[in-house]
Amino acid sequence: MSTVAIAGVGMHPWGKWGRNFTEYGVHAARAALKDAGIAWSDVDLVVGGETVRNGYAGYVAGSTFAQALGWNGARIATSYAACATGAQAIDTARARIMAGLCEVALVVGADTTPKGFLAPNAGERWSDPDWLRFRLLGMTNPAYFALYARRRMDLYGATSEDFAQVKVKNARHGLANPNARFRKEATVEDVLASPVVSDPLHLLDICATSDGAAAVVLCSVEYARKHGIANPVRVAAVSTVTPTFPNTVIDMPLLSTDSSAVVGVPERTFKEAIGQAAYEEAGIGPEDVDVAEVYDLSTALELDWIEDLQLCKRGEAEVLLRAGDTTLGGRIPVNPSGGLACFGEAVPAQAIAQVCELTWQLRGQATGRQVEGARVGITANQGLFGHGSSVLLSV
Amino acid sequence: MTTSTPVIEGWFTTGEEPRLLASRCTACSNVVFPPVSGEAGAAAFFCRNPACDGEEHATVELSRRGTVWSYTDAQYQPPAPYLSLSDPYEPFALAAVELPEGLVILGQVAQGYGVADLRVGSEVELVVETLNVDETGERTIYRWKPVAA
Numbered sequence: 001m002s003t004v005a006i007a008g009v010g011m012h013p014w015g016k017w018g019r020n021f022t023e024y025g026v027h028a029a030r031a032a033l034k035d036a037g038i039a040w041s042d043v044d045l046v047v048g049g050e051t052v053r054n055g056y057a058g059y060v061a062g063s064t065f066a067q068a069l070g071w072n073g074a075r076i077a078t079s080y081a082a083c084a085t086g087a088q089a090i091d092t093a094r095a096r097i098m099a100g101l102c103e104v105a106l107v108v109g110a111d112t113t114p115k116g117f118l119a120p121n122a123g124e125r126w127s128d129p130d131w132l133r134f135r136l137l138g139m140t141n142p143a144y145f146a147l148y149a150r151r152r153m154d155l156y157g158a159t160s161e162d163f164a165q166v167k168v169k170n171a172r173h174g175l176a177n178p179n180a181r182f183r184k185e186a187t188v189e190d191v192l193a194s195p196v197v198s199d200p201l202h203l204l205d206i207c208a209t210s211d212g213a214a215a216v217v218l219c220s221v222e223y224a225r226k227h228g229i230a231n232p233v234r235v236a237a238v239s240t241v242t243p244t245f246p247n248t249v250i251d252m253p254l255l256s257t258d259s260s261a262v263v264g265v266p267e268r269t270f271k272e273a274i275g276q277a278a279y280e281e282a283g284i285g286p287e288d289v290d291v292a293e294v295y296d297l298s299t300a301l302e303l304d305w306i307e308d309l310q311l312c313k314r315g316e317a318e319v320l321l322r323a324g325d326t327t328l329g330g331r332i333p334v335n336p337s338g339g340l341a342c343f344g345e346a347v348p349a350q351a352i353a354q355v356c357e358l359t360w361q362l363r364g365q366a367t368g369r370q371v372e373g374a375r376v377g378i379t380a381n382q383g384l385f386g387h388g389s390s391v392l393l394s395v
Numbered sequence: 396m397t398t399s400t401p402v403i404e405g406w407f408t409t410g411e412e413p414r415l416l417a418s419r420c421t422a423c424s425n426v427v428f429p430p431v432s433g434e435a436g437a438a439a440f441f442c443r444n445p446a447c448d449g450e451e452h453a454t455v456e457l458s459r460r461g462t463v464w465s466y467t468d469a470q471y472q473p474p475a476p477y478l479s480l481s482d483p484y485e486p487f488a489l490a491a492v493e494l495p496e497g498l499v500i501l502g503q504v505a506q507g508y509g510v511a512d513l514r515v516g517s518e519v520e521l522v523v524e525t526l527n528v529d530e531t532g533e534r535t536i537y538r539w540k541p542v543a544a
Contacts, residue, residue, distance in 0.1 A: 119474035126403065127432045131476060136402060136526070136536055137503055138473035139489060146467035147491055154465075154515035198467045198489075199510045245445050250464070250491050250499050256428045261497035262444055 002220035004094045005232035006393070008036025009356040012110070014181040014212035014343045021054050024213035025065045025110030028349075032215040038104055038227060043074050043217070045102040047089040049109030049348030050080035061348065065108045075102070082383025083295060084240060085109060086214065086351030087391055091238040093218050103223055109349035110213035130253040130384075137255070142206050142298070144252040146198035149300030153200060156315040158303065162322070163205050164191035166299035167341055169327050174338015176368025179353075181210050182342045191299075205299040210344030214352035216359070233362045236376075237281035237392040243270040252384060271308040271382055278378065278390035279310075286310035289332065290374040291361050293354040295381035296339040305380050306334060309390070328369060336361060336369045347383075354379035355391055362395040398532035399525070405430055405454075407537040413523045414456040415500065415537060422449030426496050430454060457500075460520045460542065461492040464499045466513040478527040488512075490539045492519055505540035518542040 010031025012024040025048075033040055046069075048061025057064045062076035081088040086109040093105035125131040133139040152158035167186050174180040186204060194203040224232045243251075246258030249269050268276060279285055286309060294305035303317035311332050312320050320326050326334040337343070337357040340350070358377035360366040375395055382388035401407060406429055407415050418430040420442040431440040431452055442449035472484040479485075488504035490513060504513070505522050513519075519539040526536035 120476070124476070129429075132403075132429075133501075134473055135476040135478075137489060137501060138469050138477040138487065139501060140469065140473050143467050143469060143489055147465040147489075150467055150510075151465045151515055196470050198469060200467075245443060246497075248499070250501060255501045257499040258443055259426045259496055259498040262423055262425045263446070 002098050002100070002222065004097050004218055004235040005221045005224040005229065006216055006235065006355070006359050007038055007104070007219045007224050007227070007229055007232060008032040008034070008217035009359045010035055010215050011179045011353060011356055012213040013179045014210040014346060017211045019112065019211070021051055021110040021112045021211070021213070022057065022064055022068050024211060025108045025215070026068045028110065028213035028215035029065060029069060029106055029108050032106065032217045036217040038217055040069055041072055043072065043104050043106045045075050045077070045093055045096055045105040047077045047079060047093045047105060047107045049085040049089045049352065050078050051111045051348045052080070053114065054112055061108070081240065081387040081389070082385060083347055083381045084351055084383045084387040084389035085348040086353070086355070087238060087379070087381070087389030088240050090216065090218070090235070090352065090355065090391065091240055094235055094238055097218055097220055103219060105218045106215060107218065107352060108213065108215040109352045111346040111348050112211045113209035113346060129255060133253050133255060140198070141252060142201060143198045144250070145206065145298035145301060146201045147250065148304055149200055149298060152300055152303060156318065158300070158318050160192060160200055161188055162318045163200070163299040164188040165321055166296065166302050167191050167204055170296065170335050170339045170341035173328060173336050173369055174342025177338050177342065180338045180342040181344050201298055201300070207297050207340035208344035210346045212343065212346035212349050212353070214349045214356050216352060216355055231395065233359045233393050233395050235391065236284070236394045237278040239274055239278035239281060239390040240388070241273055241277045242386040244273065269308070270388065271304070274382065274388040274390045275309040275378070275380055278392045282392045282394070284376065284392070288376050289378050291336060291358065291371040291377045292332065292334045293337060293339070293357050293377070293379045294334060296335060296341055297345065299341070302334060302339065309378060309380055328371065333371045336366060336371055351379065351381055351389055354381070355393065358393045362393055399535055400531060402526050402534040402536050407521070407523065408456065409523050409535065412459060413521055413537065414459050415521060417455050417457050417496070418452040419455045420444065420447060420449040421451045421453055423447040426455065426498065428457065428498060428500055458495045460518060461494040463513050463515055463517045463519060464491040464493045465515055466490040466504070466510055468510050480525065480527055490519060492539050503536065503538045505538045508541050512541045
């Protein structure tokens with residue numbers, strides 16, 4: 001099977017631009033094609049990350065982007081996997097390249113998002129857990145993040161200052177990132193002075209929702225070489241595993257976990273399994289990782305991910321944070337892009353944006369936020385309904 | 396005369412010692428909450444245990460007491476379809492509670508209690524309180540109430 005290379009990456013800056021998502025997607029796609037030095041006419045597969053908030057064009061995103069770029073006869077696919085949408089789209093493209101069914105694939109995710117709490121669709125739906133959690137409990141997304149954060153405090157001695165320090169770090173990382181929406185330093189005092197949304201999380205602990213787009217051009221390593229890309233960043237693994245019963249950590253938007261009574265607690269939690277599957281597929285371990293881009297929907301979640309990816313032992317992420325290990329220049333920098341703290345979440349684009357950032361890092365092109373000598377990078381995210389992803393890149 | 400009815404049918408019993416209701420697979424005894432709904436549009440009961448192809452279930456009561464897995468609160472009014480009982484809005488607490496049946500269940504925390512009354516591992520018990528009022532009267536919901544140590 002062919003090894004899959006990342007020929008090009010591109011983004012549309014994150015923000016609240018109020019434009020149609022297709023515009024952002026085409027901007028990112030053209031940037032990625034230009035970066036690859038590959039013509040749109042040579043693309044024979046387009047995979048779009050579906051956006052559920054932008055009407056029918058969003059449901060058929062692969063088609064929407066292909067048409068906007070001008071029909072070129074390429075095959076199309078559209079993926080939806082909540083926050084893992086972009087990685088699932090990359091996986092679809094990768095599989096066709098590895099199977100020899102496709103030479104050059106363009107993967108695009110773009111979104112236009114509303115303000116404030118992400119609320120469920122309108123209407124009464126008494127059998128829909130995503131509707132019931134609001135109707136019966138008033139359980140918002142930040143409330144789920146807060147449950148995980150509080151556990152870190154009560155079990156491992158994390159403090160609000162630790163969580164704030166994650167924001168301080170990521171805000172500093174993102175200062176020089178031209179695609180970041182928020183490019184402003186924050187202090188621990190700023191975070192602690194912002195209103196508490198769901199105890200213990202303050203407003204500045206929680207990521208915003210943004211407009212934005214990201215795209216990658218994938219091809220085989222052989223194709224890349226023929227086109228003058230001698231040593232491309234390679235896709236070492238794409239993990240999109242689902243939970244293994246029983247899923248014993250409460251997941252948004254559910255009201256309960258599975259019961260562990262019948263078969264016992266599984267060896268790994270769902271989030272641990274996502275990263276482990278990526279390591280196993282790539283044949284490398286967490287000790288080989290130089291840089292990580294993880295889903296900091298809240299500051300505290302970044303700390304959870306560091307442990308889920310086995311970058312340290314359970315309960316020790318605060319030790320890494322306090323020692324500066326996860327800061328640029330430290331042992332294992334986390335979210336050098338600035339993370340969701342600086343971007344805000346643009347759901348179908350976000351997992352692709354993580355891959356864009358790691359590609360720039362592994363090429364040594366991450367100006368102002370470069371992890372020196374980075375050769376292996378890992379991404380991680382988790383979305384609703386058993387979706388999650390981890391992508392391992394190497395050079 | 397005011398009436399008081401559960402906001403959702405079949406999820407909990409009422410009275411002096413209310414309990415949550417769950418669906419238990421008749422083949423492997425795996426328990427799920429919320430219970431299987433009879434609502435139109437709800438999926439039929441398929442046991443979630445991948446080693447079991449059970450499609451029938453019995454309704455069972457869950458333990459009334461459990462331990463706190465984690466907790467938080469809602470300091471801003473959640474968006475619709477949440478209905479606030481008070482105007483202006485009054486924050487409330489939420490807890491995820493681990494029951495002896497091996498599952499963790501989310502609920503609001505009983506009125507008058509907040510995050511300061513909770514710890515991971517502390518004990519709570521189920522109560523039923525008013526969630527909102529509609530044309531039929533008070534609509535009730537299950538809640539977790541801290542048990543004095």
